[in-house]
Amino acid sequence: MRWLTAGLLSWMMAFAVQAQGNLEIDTPAISALKASMKQRHAQLRPLYVSGAIGLAADGSVALRDASAVPLAQRGSVNALVAAENADRSALYREVARANQHPEWEADVRSTFAQRWIDRAPAGWWVQRGGTWVKK
Amino acid sequence: MPFFRIRSLLLAGSLALAASACVTINIYFPAAAAEKAADRIIDEVWQARENQSPQAAPAEQGAEQ
Amino acid sequence: MAARAAARCCCLALLALAAILPVQGIERIQLSIGDIRAPGLSVQGVELQFAAGSKGPELRIAHLALGERAWRGLHLSCPEADAAFPEIRCRGGEIRVGAKRLPLNIDFRFDPLTSAFDAVLRLSSGSTVDIHHDGGNLVEAALTRFEIGELSGDLAGFAAQVSPALAAELAQHAAKGTVDARLAWQQAGDADPHEKLQLQARLSGGSFSSPDGLQAAEGLALSLDLTARALAAGWDWQGRLAWEGGEAYLHPLYLQSGPVLQAEGRLNDDELVLRMATLELEGVDQFALTARIAREPPSLQDLTLSLAGGDLAILGPHWITPALAPALADRLRFAGHAGAGAEIRNGQLFSLDLVFDGAGLSLAGVDEGGEVRGRGLAFGPLSGHLPWSATAPTRASLQLEGGHWEALSLGAFDVDALLDGGQVAFGQIRIPLLDGALVLDGLALEHGAEGWRGQGGVVVEPLSMALLTQALGWPSMSGILSASMPGMRVSTGEISLDGALVVSVFDGYLQATGLRVSEPFGVASNLRADIEARHLDLAQLTDTFSFGSISGYVDADVKGLELAGWRPVAFDLRLASSPGSYRRRISQRAVQNIGALGGGGAIAALQRGVLSVFDTFGYRELGFHCVLANGICEMSGIAGRERPDGGFPIVRGGGIPALDVIGYNRRVDWQELVDRIQRVIENNVAPELH
Numbered sequence: 015m016r017w018l019t020a021g022l023l024s025w026m027m028a029f030a031v032q033a034q035g036n037l038e039i040d041t042p043a044i045s046a047l048k049a050s051m052k053q054r055h056a057q058l059r060p061l062y063v064s065g066a067i068g069l070a071a072d073g074s075v076a077l078r079d080a081s082a083v084p085l086a087q088r089g090s091v092n093a094l095v096a097a098e099n100a101d102r103s104a105l106y107r108e109v110a111r112a113n114q115h116p117e118w119e120a121d122v123r124s125t126f127a128q129r130w131i132d133r134a135p136a137g138w139w140v141q142r143g144g145t146w147v148k149k
Numbered sequence: 150m151p152f153f154r155i156r157s158l159l160l161a162g163s164l165a166l167a168a169s170a171c172v173t174i175n176i177y178f179p180a181a182a183a184e185k186a187a188d189r190i191i192d193e194v195w196q197a198r199e200n201q202s203p204q205a206a207p208a209e210q211g212a213e214q
Numbered sequence: 215m216a217a218r219a220a221a222r223c224c225c226l227a228l229l230a231l232a233a234i235l236p237v238q239g240i241e242r243i244q245l246s247i248g249d250i251r252a253p254g255l256s257v258q259g260v261e262l263q264f265a266a267g268s269k270g271p272e273l274r275i276a277h278l279a280l281g282e283r284a285w286r287g288l289h290l291s292c293p294e295a296d297a298a299f300p301e302i303r304c305r306g307g308e309i310r311v312g313a314k315r316l317p318l319n320i321d322f323r324f325d326p327l328t329s330a331f332d333a334v335l336r337l338s339s340g341s342t343v344d345i346h347h348d349g350g351n352l353v354e355a356a357l358t359r360f361e362i363g364e365l366s367g368d369l370a371g372f373a374a375q376v377s378p379a380l381a382a383e384l385a386q387h388a389a390k391g392t393v394d395a396r397l398a399w400q401q402a403g404d405a406d407p408h409e410k411l412q413l414q415a416r417l418s419g420g421s422f423s424s425p426d427g428l429q430a431a432e433g434l435a436l437s438l439d440l441t442a443r444a445l446a447a448g449w450d451w452q453g454r455l456a457w458e459g460g461e462a463y464l465h466p467l468y469l470q471s472g473p474v475l476q477a478e479g480r481l482n483d484d485e486l487v488l489r490m491a492t493l494e495l496e497g498v499d500q501f502a503l504t505a506r507i508a509r510e511p512p513s514l515q516d517l518t519l520s521l522a523g524g525d526l527a528i529l530g531p532h533w534i535t536p537a538l539a540p541a542l543a544d545r546l547r548f549a550g551h552a553g554a555g556a557e558i559r560n561g562q563l564f565s566l567d568l569v570f571d572g573a574g575l576s577l578a579g580v581d582e583g584g585e586v587r588g589r590g591l592a593f594g595p596l597s598g599h600l601p602w603s604a605t606a607p608t609r610a611s612l613q614l615e616g617g618h619w620e621a622l623s624l625g626a627f628d629v630d631a632l633l634d635g636g637q638v639a640f641g642q643i644r645i646p647l648l649d650g651a652l653v654l655d656g657l658a659l660e661h662g663a664e665g666w667r668g669q670g671g672v673v674v675e676p677l678s679m680a681l682l683t684q685a686l687g688w689p690s691m692s693g694i695l696s697a698s699m700p701g702m703r704v705s706t707g708e709i710s711l712d713g714a715l716v717v718s719v720f721d722g723y724l725q726a727t728g729l730r731v732s733e734p735f736g737v738a739s740n741l742r743a744d745i746e747a748r749h750l751d752l753a754q755l756t757d758t759f760s761f762g763s764i765s766g767y768v769d770a771d772v773k774g775l776e777l778a779g780w781r782p783v784a785f786d787l788r789l790a791s792s793p794g795s796y797r798r799r800i801s802q803r804a805v806q807n808i809g810a811l812g813g814g815g816a817i818a819a820l821q822r823g824v825l826s827v828f829d830t831f832g833y834r835e836l837g838f839h840c841v842l843a844n845g846i847c848e849m850s851g852i853a854g855r856e857r858p859d860g861g862f863p864i865v866r867g868g869g870i871p872a873l874d875v876i877g878y879n880r881r882v883d884w885q886e887l888v889d890r891i892q893r894v895i896e897n898n899v900a901p902e903l904h
Contacts, residue, residue, distance in 0.1 A: 037179065037186040040844060042776060042783035043738035044190070050737040051194045053585075077465075081427030085461050088427070089468035089536055096540035104733045107707045109186065111732065121178040122187075129187040133195075 038112045047105045054098055067095060068139030068146055073106065073127030074099045078139055078146055102126070255280055264295075264302060271295055271302055283376060287312045290320070300327045311375075317368045325349065339364050351403040357395040362420070365389075391420030391434060402444070409444035411451075420460065428465035435459030435471065448482025466536040472496055485509055497532070499523025517558040524552045526573055542577065542735070544586055549574035550595055568600040570612065579620065580737050581779060593617040598629075607634040620780075621686050622647060636661040640670070648685065650677025650696070657702075665706040672699040672711060679719055689758045689895070693719030699729065708732045715743075720758075722749030722767065722792075739779070745772040749792045752836075760895050762804030767792035768836060785842050790853070791835040799830045800865060800873075807894050808864055808875055832869025847884045851877055 058075070061067045066082035067075050075098050080088045106126060110118040131140040136149050245262040259276025275288040288311055292304035307320040322333035330349035336342050341360040347353045365373040366385035373381035383389075395415035402409045420434030440453035456474040463469075477491035486507045493501040499522050506516040526534075530548025539546060550573035557564045574594030581587040598612035610631045617624040625646025632639045640657040657670030674697035683691045694717070701712030711729040718724075724747040732740045747770040756764045769792045776784040791798070800808075837852030851862035857876065865875035 037182045039186045039190060042778040043732060043740045046738045046740075046778060047736075048190060048193050050580075055194055077426075077428070079427055080463065080465070081423050081425075081430065083427070085430060085432050085463050086468060088430075088463040089466065090543070092466050092536065093540045093543035097543075100541040100736060101738075104707060104736050104738050105190070108732070108738060109183075111708075115178075118178055118183075121180070122183060125180065125183040126187045126191075129184060129191055133188070133191055 037109065039109060041108065041112045043108045044105065044112060047101050047108065051098065051101050051105070054094065054101075057094055058098060061091060061094075062134070062138045065139050065148070066091060068141060069127075069130045069134055071127055071131070071141040071144070073123040073130065074102055076141070264297065271304055280376070285311050285375065301325050314371070316372060337364065338368055351401040351405075353399040353401070355397045355399075357393060357397075357415075360393045360395075361390070362393060362417075363390045387422040387424055387429070389420075389422040391417050393417050411440070411442040411444075411449070413438065413440040413442075415440075418459075428463070431460055431462035433460035434462070442481070448480045450478075450480050452478035466540055467533065468536070469532075483509070485515070497525040497528030513561060514558065515561060517556070519554070519556045521554040524554065526550050526552055545578040545580065545590070547574075547576045547578070562604065564604050566602040570596050570598055570600070572597060577735065580739075589618060589620050591617070591619050593624075600633075602633050604635070607632055609633070622682075623685070625651075638668075647674075648677045648681040651675040654702075655700075659704065667703075667705045669701070669703045672702050672713075673697065674715065679717065689760075691719055691758055692754075693717060695719075707736075709734060719750070720754045721751035722747060724750070724770075741777040743772075743775050745770070745775055747771070756804055762807050763801040763830075764799070764804045764836075766796055766798040766800075766833075766836070767794065782842060783845075785840075787838070787840045787842070788853075789836070789838040791837070798833050798835075798868070800833050801830050802828065805831065805865070805873065805875055807891075828871050831867065831871055831873040833873070834866045834868030836865055838864055842884055845884050847882045847887055849877060849880050849882060 058067065061083070062069075064082040065079050066077065068078045070076040075095050077088075077092055077095050080091065083091050106119050106123040107116070109122045110116050131142070134140050134149055138149050139146050140149055141147075244264075246260070249256065249258045256279040257275060257277070259274070261274045261276075262271065263274075264271040271290075271292050273288075273290040276286065278285045278288055288309070290307055290309050292307040294305040296303050302324045304320065304322045304324075307322065309316045309318065309320060317338050319336045320333055321336075322331065324331050328349040329347070331345070331347035333345040334342055335345070337360070339361050341364075342356075342358045343360075344356040344358070345353065346355075361367075362384065365381060366389070370381065370385065373384065393415060395413065398410075398412040400406065400410040400412075415438045417434060417436040417438075420436065421430075421432045423430035435458040437456050437458055438453060440451060442449045442451035444450075454474065454476045457471045459471045461468070461470050472495070474494040475491060476493075477488050479486065479488040479491075481487070486505075486509060488503065488505040488507075491503050491505070493503065495501050501519075501521050503517065503519045505514065505518075507513065508515050526548035527550075529552075530546065531543075534548065535543050535546050551571040552573050553569040553571070555565075555567035557566075572595040574592065574596065576592035576594075577590045578586045579588030579590035593614055594617060595615045596612055597615075598610070600610040600612065601608040602610075610629070610633055612629040613626070614624075614629065615626045627643060627645045629643055630641040632641075638659045638661075640654065640659075643654040643657065645652045645654075651674070653673040653675060655671040655673060657668065659666050659668035674695065676694045676696040679691045679693035679695055682695060683689065695715070696717075697713070697715035699711040699713030699715065703710050703712075709731040711731075713727070715726040715729065716723055717726075724745060726743045726745045728742070728744045730742040732738065732742070747768075749767050749769065752764040752766045752768055755768075756762055768789055770787065770789045772788075773786040774784060775782060835852060837855070839850045839853070841848040849862070850856070851864040852866055855863045855866065857863070861876040861878050862880070863874055863876050865873065867873040
């Protein structure tokens with residue numbers, strides 16, 4: 015009996031340690047998403063700087079002050095934001111899926127949300143406690 | 150007889166424990182590892198412009214790894 | 215704006231009313247009037263005083279109520295006045311409300327005998343309001359170069375008094391622009407028992423922007439023509455509103471001038487009714503609507519809308535993509551025509567009707583970097599009817615004349631579906647594909663908070679590999695492909711298929727199970743499967759791929775195959791000679807080509823050695839194992855035959871002459887390997903070996 019319990023415990027520990035190590039993020043799907051987002055970032059960057067868009071608390075990018083963009087381009091900026099958010103949602107899903115835990119999607123999303131915000135350079139707008147603040 | 154019953158009871162109990170432990174592990178989310186993973190991805194998505202001029206960036210992307 | 219003009223008009227009409235009473239003499243006039251009541255208007259304690267030689271005429275109104283707003287102690291005084299019989303004139307008059315002076319001057323002329331009345335109000339901004347009353351039933355007013363910005367500037371206090379909500383909106387949206395307007399107000403009289411209004415207004419240089427810039431317009435030019443007649447049930451009106459210049463962003467739509475609205479309806483205390491309205495809009499032949507809008511609080515109650523002859527090539531990029539799929543803006547294309555009908559009842563969408571006529575829809579493919587590439591997916595021409603109702607299930611029926619998926623053309627097919635709220639149950643959909651068909655059975659989808667999810671079954675009716683490989687531009691293969699996957703599950707970002715896809719090819723078969731497509735429409739589009747192949751005839755296979763010649767049979771197992779953009783990015787491939795007895799020969803060129811797969815290490819000996827004089831060799835077994843991950847193929851050979859020197863046999867010789875092919879390079883760059891194989895196949899020559 016004791017042997018069984020010990021075995022179980024060590025098995026659980028092993029599981030926990032493995033879980034605490036690294037998350038699998040080197041999948042082709044995640045690479046494709048990273049490449050796509052990296053490419054789009056060249057277009058998004060000036061929009062972060064001007065405050066037209068900001069990093070929302072839910073891990074997405076939000077159009078927060080469209081008036082920083084000429085009227086005729088607001089539609090394409092909105093499309094850009096939507097495309098970025100589609101990639102981000104796919105990224106969160108893929109990270110969860112790549113680690114055999116699709117149910118982690120929401121946790122992955124909130125972790126990313128926090129990290130995007132924490133790591134945003136000074137001058138960018140981020141959403142904290144429901145309000146937009148400039149870092 | 151009683152001995153066997155106790156044993157099977159213990160076995161069932163431990164199996165139930167194992168099963169419940171399983172469930173606990175399944176819902177456990179490795180927050181620290183996820184943060185590390187997020188940082189790596191964020192670095193890659195954002196860093197392109199830091200080290201290179203934005204114009205040159207797209208051509209060079211595929212090469213590394 | 216209209217409210218404000220109307221308010222002023224009422225004020226002055228009141229002055230005129232006061233004057234209708236008989237006048238005793240010009241030396242001194244004092245008029246007192248009791249209460250005046252009209253719908254939305256109440257005036258109490260009106261007093262007009264005029265004494266020659268004193269400081270001028272004065273008008274006092276103790277209490278004025280207009281709609282919900284009320285003012286106390288209105289006071290008009292004239293610093294410069296004269297009474298040249300029979301007129302009273304005033305220049306530079308001032309109006310005070312309580313102790314507060316309005317930022318305007320008033321000049322007026324009043325003939326007590328005819329009650330004719332003329333007044334000019336000058337605002338500090340330079341805009342003027344001219345008012346003329348003919349002494350009878352007609353009041354005319356003209357507003358010249360009025361700046362809307364004043365309402366949140368000098369006139370902010372006044373605007374806030376008239377309508378706090380409107381004033382706040384104007385200020386918050388930084389509304390600007392110049393308004394010119396003419397208003398004629400015909401009161402009920404003997405000639406016509408109904409009160410009448412006529413308004414022409416023009417806005418130029420108009421702009422506004424919500425604080426977040428999501429509702430904004432610039433360079434607006436609007437012109438409005440409106441006539442209205444008062445009936446017992448309210449005002450009957452008709453008008454035309456033309457958007458003549460400028461641009462607007464009404465999130466998520468970017469709109470430009472051009473639309474013209476013609477409408478008629480009724481306005482009363484409770485609601486605004488559009489009995490009939492038509493809208494001229496680019497890309498639409500006919501657009502008609504009716505609506506009922508409650509006034510307190512303002513809300514759309516009922517709406518019916520019908521659109522005919524909509525040109526999807528124009529409506530698609532301007533209206534449909536931004537509203538429904540902004541993320542796909544670069545990739546979605548529309549063609550053909552559509553009509554639509556919609557009904558809102560009590561603020562809720564009640565029914566929706568779409569009719570397609572030769573419509574086309576295509577979604578371009580993307581590469582890994584997110585760039586548009588490839589033919590993607592397309593459907594059309596598409597015709598049919600798609601009704602939806604909030605209260606009852608409806609049946610949609612669409613006829614598609616074809617389409618394509620990447621290089622594969624799809625034949626004509628029908629889609630019948632039962633729509634019930636957010637649920638769609640499809641009838642069998644049979645999409646002809648080459649000489650077979652893709653059949654979706656019992657597909658049911660449900661729209662929830664997380665997007666679409668559902669299930670169904672997929673069957674691929676046998677199609678010939680000869681046609682399939684030809685369509686895809688692959689080397690020609692003979693055989694049959696079919697699939698039976700009864701358990702298809704669709705969820706956000708993933709389609710999984712339980713069951714098997716079977717290809718009978720090269721005298722054997724190939725079976726794919728555990729098919730999963732993730733992110734089917736995004737850059738991370740990804741297909742996963744496990745493949746089991748049995749008894750493939752190597753002679754046919756090597757011949758098909760111009761790979762030299764090998765006789766014999768092979769079994770393959772591909773576990774965890776993952777395709778991104780149709781290119782394998784991960785798998786665990788194990789290839790081994792099939793059990794059984796059959797002729798096993800391998801040509802020298804095949805040996806050289808296999809050498810290329812192994813990285814070439816073993817081949818040098820062959821080329822130099824005496825064995826190069828033989829054309830074919832006997833072999834006992836073949837074996838190859840490649841684990842692809844991160845662009846590297848980790849190789850090994852026949853299972854259990856690892857050599858102490860680190861080499862791994864790929865071909866184990868047997869018979870005469872016998873030959874072993876041994877690989878030494880265990881890590882090979884996958885792309886390089888593919889390039890080499892490609893070169894072997896294309897040039898039909900031996901690969902370069904290093």
